[in-house]
Amino acid sequence: MSEVSVTKDAAPAAEDLVVLDNVNKHFGALHVLQDIDLKIARGEVVVVIGPSGSGKSTLCRTINRLETVDSGHISIDGKPLPQEGKPLAKLRADVGMVFQAFNLFAHKTVLENVMLGQTKVRRTEKQAAETKARALLDRVGVGNQADKYPAQLSGGQQQRVAIARALAMDPKVMLFDEPTSALDPEMINEVLEVMKQLADEGMTMVVVTHEMGFARSAANRVVFMSDGRIVEEATPDQFFNNPRSDRAKDFLAKILHH
Secondary structure (H helix, E strand, O other), rough: OOOOOOOOOOOOOOOOEEEEEEEEEEEEEHHHHHEEEEEEEOEEEEEEOOOOOOOOHHHHHHHHOOOOEEEEEEEEEOHHHEOOOOHHHHHHHHHHEOOOOOOOOOOOOOHHHHHHHHHHHHOOOOOHHHHHHHHHHHHHHHHHOOOOHHHOOOHHHHHHHHHHHHHHHOOEEEEEEEOOOOOOOHHHHHHHHHHHHHHOOOOEEEOOOOHHHHHHHHOOEEEEOOOOOEEEEEEEHHHHHHOOOOOHHHHHHHHOOO
């Protein structure tokens, strides 16, 4: 495994929490994931970057089986991904997912959105679920919005609610699939700040993003993908200052204007 950055206090534990072994995925004739080998340690923050169409989001979505794979193996906490049914539902409760679209229930209040998974999947008693939901909404900075409906919130606020909803399930790992790409520029930082806080607290995170500042400051490891393959893995410092592959050098030259 790549050396872990020493810039972040929460050092990963020795064991791997998420393991992808020789994973392949096709969409028709398109080979979107090609022989993917990736290990993510408990407490590690891995940021996946690369050009559009490189397979980043598909990789992220295979980890909780929103996308099936054609070959290879994926395990979480030592257990292979279940195929379907109740075991798969339990896995998805253990793997928090924050999407580009907020995916909140429009007809339920912010508080109800964060309580729902706790009561339906975790079978948490209603009062306990409400107490936890309010604490999490405070934690992500939208506690005063609890009784509003999603449509009454800004995009940045809705995404922070979505993060609180995922955290309410006490996930082992959090997946973020381009969580800021649908936001207005001034709302991006408020979401990234919440994500940085989670990283500092030791949450295991896989983050697909175009936000290079977040990758530099919060990642233990940067995974660079192109054409369905992992081309390079490195600490943020090594990747941004001294990329090894020509493909990464070309990518960085195009996106880093300063």
